[in-house]
Amino acid sequence: MHDIEPVNAAALIPAADERAALVERWAARHGVEAAARLAQAEDFADAVSAEIRPENTEDTYTKSWRVWERFCAAQGFPITEGSRGALVAYVAWLLREGRQRPGPGGVLGYAPASARLHLDAAIVGLRRAGYTVTKDDAAEARVALDGLEVKLIKAKERRGRGQAVAADPDGLYAIAAACDDSLEGRRDLALILTGFHYASRASEPAGLLNADVSVRAKGLVISVLTGKTKHSVRSPKIPYASDPTICPVRAWIAYREALVAHGGDEHRSPTDSAFHWIDQHGNIRGPLGPDGVTQAIKRIAARAGIPVKWTGHSLRSGLASTGRRKGKDAVAIADQGGWARHSRSMLGYMQRDDGWDDNASAGLT
Structure with missing residues (x-):
């Protein structure tokens, strides 16, 4: 299995290729000089995004990417493909057996809230690395997760810590x-x-x-x-x-x-x-x-x-x-x-x- 983090240099190669194609289109429309200025603006926007991103958010992305890697290894999927089928299969796997160690009650599946976090982080990681995840495919995975959560509730299987007890x-x-x-x-x-x-x-x-x-x-x-x-x-x-x-x-x-x-x-x-x-x-x-x-x-x-x-x-x-x-x-x-x-x-x-x-x-x- 490839050791690819969502922010490392190797993962940014597709994004770099995509940026180059974008600059070429700008050059054709607006000229080389304008395209160069627009490219510099994109680099500046990337730097601002990295500067304002909280460290704990970045840590969450990194940890969740490892969960996505485990899923892809278990299923024999390439980690670079966030297709509709792969994402729907991912949420089902997260709820069924995604944890490495049993949680409360010996359950190996994640709580729906944790599964939602891992799904969103995998989508972010794929997109940041330059791989395509369409809005429709991401939305269908989220709908599938919502539906599977309802099935858990109907089965009276509640996971996670639940809402914090309120101080009074x-x-x-x-x-x-x-x-x-x-x-x-x-x-x-x-x-x-x-x-x-x-x-x-x-x-x-x-x-x-x-x-x-x-x-x-x-x-x-x-x-x-x-x-x-x-x-x-x-x-x-x-x-x-x-x-x-x-x-x-x-x-x-x-x-x-x-x-x-x-x-x-x-x-x-x-x-x-x-x-x-x-x-x-x-x-x-x-x-x-x-x-x-x-x-x-x-x-x-x-x-x-x-x-x-x-x-x-x-x-x-x-x-x-x-x-x-x-x-x-x-x-x-x-x-x-x-x-x-x-x-x-x-x-x-x-x-x-x-x-x-x-x-x-x-x-x-």
């Missing part, structure tokens, strides 16, 4: 009660309360610096600069809470004061990480990374005795669902949490508690 004010109170006055306890409370109020992804508090969190008269302004989209790069405002027990602003101030008291004035620096890893002896270590944030959220919630496990996305889900329940405008929720307005993802987070209080048929007759 009751959980915040439980966490506040379980956080002591130690440096770790103050950090934990600040991490949870601030993260809840701006619907943080795990990567966002991990990417914050001290200078990115500004204390103002009415509360905090958080400059989230590590987002993947123009919506997620934002500056949400977090007001003081009416109850000091679960106030994110007071929790942040108390945490940073404790950090300076324990670690010295270096933690006043604007370039100091917002959240640090603190070891079991109370020693301040390096920045808390995204995985560390996720593990901290799980650990903090478990310590507080929250009966349903929180995940790294519980704070994000919590702002959307709690905000909706309290009548907040969907546009305001989207802007605070860094979603596109009317985002399907955000609407999915706006969970109904039990289907009775928020029921479309309630009160109609």
Whole structure:
């Protein structure tokens, strides 16, 4: 099997041939000089695309391309052909046996959401390498995936982790009660309360610096600069809470004061990480990374005795669902949490508690 990554030099040869043919057509239409300028513009566009593409997106493409390679090897298909039949067969294989190791319940097939990601990444990889995948063929593969997902649901076979359990004010109170006055306890409370109020992804508090969190008269302004989209790069405002027990602003101030008291004035620096890893002896270590944030959220919630496990996305889900329940405008929720307005993802987070209080048929007759 050929070891072809979607961005390596060998894979770009067909794309280079295609570009040369395009330049020839431009030269015939507009002259050689204009064609050369247009070719330079294409090179510039490629450079801009590479510059703005998030590293984790590139990593996802690379990993998913390896899944496509495994499928092609298993089926005896060339990896360069994204035909209708190959793509439909790919989604069926992903759902049936695509995993290298069994998932929950011993299932070898991917969850539909993961299969969708792998399909989209394979299509992107093929096109970036200069191989043809038509819109109709890609669309048919996606329709096939949707149909196969319906069959799984009808068979009552549910895969994947499902939607994150939403954090809520009751959980915040439980966490506040379980956080002591130690440096770790103050950090934990600040991490949870601030993260809840701006619907943080795990990567966002991990990417914050001290200078990115500004204390103002009415509360905090958080400059989230590590987002993947123009919506997620934002500056949400977090007001003081009416109850000091679960106030994110007071929790942040108390945490940073404790950090300076324990670690010295270096933690006043604007370039100091917002959240640090603190070891079991109370020693301040390096920045808390995204995985560390996720593990901290799980650990903090478990310590507080929250009966349903929180995940790294519980704070994000919590702002959307709690905000909706309290009548907040969907546009305001989207802007605070860094979603596109009317985002399907955000609407999915706006969970109904039990289907009775928020029921479309309630009160109609």
